[in-house]
Amino acid sequence: MSSNYEKSPSPSEVGFSIMSRRNLLAGAAGVAGAAALAACGSDSKTAATTATTAAPAGTAAPAGTDAPAGTDAPAGTDAPAGTDAPSGDAVSMGINEAPTAGKPYDSLKAAVDSTGLNVEINGVDHNTFQENITNYLAQPEDVFTWFSGYRMRFFADKGLAGDISDVWANLPDTAESFKTASTGNDGKQYFVPFYYYPWAVHYRKSVFADKGYEIPTTKDELVALATKMQKDGLIPFAYANDGKWPVQGTFDILNMRINGFQYHVDLLAGKEKWTDDRTKAVFTTWAELLPFHQENPNGRKWEEAATALEKKEAGMFYLGTFVASNSKDKEYLDDLDFFNFPALDDKIGADCLDAPIDGFMMAASPKNPKGAKALLAALGGAAAFDAYNGVNPSNVGVNGKVDTSAYTAVQKKSSDLVGAAKNIAQFLDRDTNPDFVSNVIGDAFASFHTDPTQIDSILKSIEEQKSAYL
Numbered sequence: 001m002s003s004n005y006e007k008s009p010s011p012s013e014v015g016f017s018i019m020s021r022r023n024l025l026a027g028a029a030g031v032a033g034a035a036a037l038a039a040c041g042s043d044s045k046t047a048a049t050t051a052t053t054a055a056p057a058g059t060a061a062p063a064g065t066d067a068p069a070g071t072d073a074p075a076g077t078d079a080p081a082g083t084d085a086p087s088g089d090a091v092s093m094g095i096n097e098a099p100t101a102g103k104p105y106d107s108l109k110a111a112v113d114s115t116g117l118n119v120e121i122n123g124v125d126h127n128t129f130q131e132n133i134t135n136y137l138a139q140p141e142d143v144f145t146w147f148s149g150y151r152m153r154f155f156a157d158k159g160l161a162g163d164i165s166d167v168w169a170n171l172p173d174t175a176e177s178f179k180t181a182s183t184g185n186d187g188k189q190y191f192v193p194f195y196y197y198p199w200a201v202h203y204r205k206s207v208f209a210d211k212g213y214e215i216p217t218t219k220d221e222l223v224a225l226a227t228k229m230q231k232d233g234l235i236p237f238a239y240a241n242d243g244k245w246p247v248q249g250t251f252d253i254l255n256m257r258i259n260g261f262q263y264h265v266d267l268l269a270g271k272e273k274w275t276d277d278r279t280k281a282v283f284t285t286w287a288e289l290l291p292f293h294q295e296n297p298n299g300r301k302w303e304e305a306a307t308a309l310e311k312k313e314a315g316m317f318y319l320g321t322f323v324a325s326n327s328k329d330k331e332y333l334d335d336l337d338f339f340n341f342p343a344l345d346d347k348i349g350a351d352c353l354d355a356p357i358d359g360f361m362m363a364a365s366p367k368n369p370k371g372a373k374a375l376l377a378a379l380g381g382a383a384a385f386d387a388y389n390g391v392n393p394s395n396v397g398v399n400g401k402v403d404t405s406a407y408t409a410v411q412k413k414s415s416d417l418v419g420a421a422k423n424i425a426q427f428l429d430r431d432t433n434p435d436f437v438s439n440v441i442g443d444a445f446a447s448f449h450t451d452p453t454q455i456d457s458i459l460k461s462i463e464e465q466k467s468a469y470l
Helices: 021-026 103-114 126-131 150-157 165-170 176-181 205-211 219-231 246-259 261-268 277-292 302-310 321-326 330-335 369-379 382-391 409-420 434-450 455-466
Strands: 049-053 091-095 119-123 143-147 192-196 199-204 235-238 314-320 336-339 352-354 357-362 423-425
Touching: 091 103, 091 369, 103 119, 103 321, 103 369, 103 382, 143 150, 143 369, 150 434, 165 369, 192 369, 192 382, 199 205, 199 246, 199 302, 199 321, 199 352, 219 235, 219 277, 219 314, 235 277, 235 302, 246 261, 246 277, 246 314, 246 352, 246 434, 261 423, 277 434, 277 455, 302 314, 302 321, 314 321, 321 336, 321 409, 330 336, 336 409, 357 369, 369 382, 434 455
Parallel strands: 091 119, 091 143, 235 314, 352 423
Antiparallel strands: 049 119, 143 357, 192 357, 199 314, 199 336
16 A cells, blocks of 8 residues: 555545635535445445436536546536537446435435436445445445545445546536545546535533533543443433444554554554553543443444434433434434543543545446436535525535535534644544454454453453454
8 A cells, every 4th residue: 555545644635625614604605335324324234226306307516516527427418618428328337325224314315316417326324334345345336325534435445446537527517636635546536526514523512411410521521421421311422333433433443542643554554563651541431431321332323322312311422423413303303412431641632523425336247338427517516505405404515615505503613623733544444454454353343342351351352363464
């Protein structure tokens, strides 16, 4: 792997610096499916369902949905100047959200519908896709949802994704820095970014106000708050690990807060040892904090944990801002807020976090390459995200001309949080070899939650197995 891409990009490398609150308020203007919400989707075991979305005759493609040069636009749609019309053949698209998932599926479908293209959507639940991604990529749909970071570059290196460098000529409103985050180790582009979202500690403003709770900024304050919540009859932290990915976020933040960003990315790159005392310190702290979390998380879906927060059974929930997609209750959503995970070491501080970028890729050999590139270019436009956001306002759009006036307070605050961060990680299962996560890390972390006294043996096992992957 090229040394230029061994770690998650910093904010300046992925374009977060252009999404400040000031710019937001100015309103400038990733089996049988693939992932749209990185490491965070529907867990229902629903069989694949196909839905065809096509623009009615005589309708025009929405503004901002450009088609790449050399492609044709479907009959009855208007193509932007300088582009040719894609054939009416359907484009197949795989997403990791089953139709039963509600908002996560509906919002992606809305984005696809907004393009006016003839698209056949194959939606499958998140965990099934995550567990079978390698098999899926042997015969994928033309376009599929996926992640930036190591996972994007990994599949590009393996020849499992198509070069879409020419699509970027039709993405003038997406910052060059996001292009860097979409670039493979060979210098070609394999990814169209769609949105990003930070991981943070979510809470209900009304609960904090009623109980007189204050936002913690240190470990002592966090422990004091959690202790007070327990005395008040609340579970301090809602917690879940069904699918073996949610707790990876907790590991990420503890490692970055205790050991710093560089150690974190070096550990995931195989440059540091899992048996190192610094790594062990993360698990020791984790074990100390576990009594403040919902018990037995391994069988609990993140949606169930989110419901505990909504019902005021839990006081906090450390998760991505997609937590908002679990509810349609406006009163609750207006009451939902978050804060940055506090510093655990004054020397390390709290200026790094997970803020994954999600988007779309093309199969290495799509059946409909022209249509696939037309769809990718359209999904990279502002109108597609605006349509998505109209259904599921929980993430921050990448395109510089998205309608930020429609953003919620949480979305605006998300941009502020990410914009102020010194370093950004993409999330554990996309910052390292995906097979390493699937075959080693997921089981190891689940074992830790079953018996947190076995830290030494768990870390020894991870270290012994990592050489097969890194």
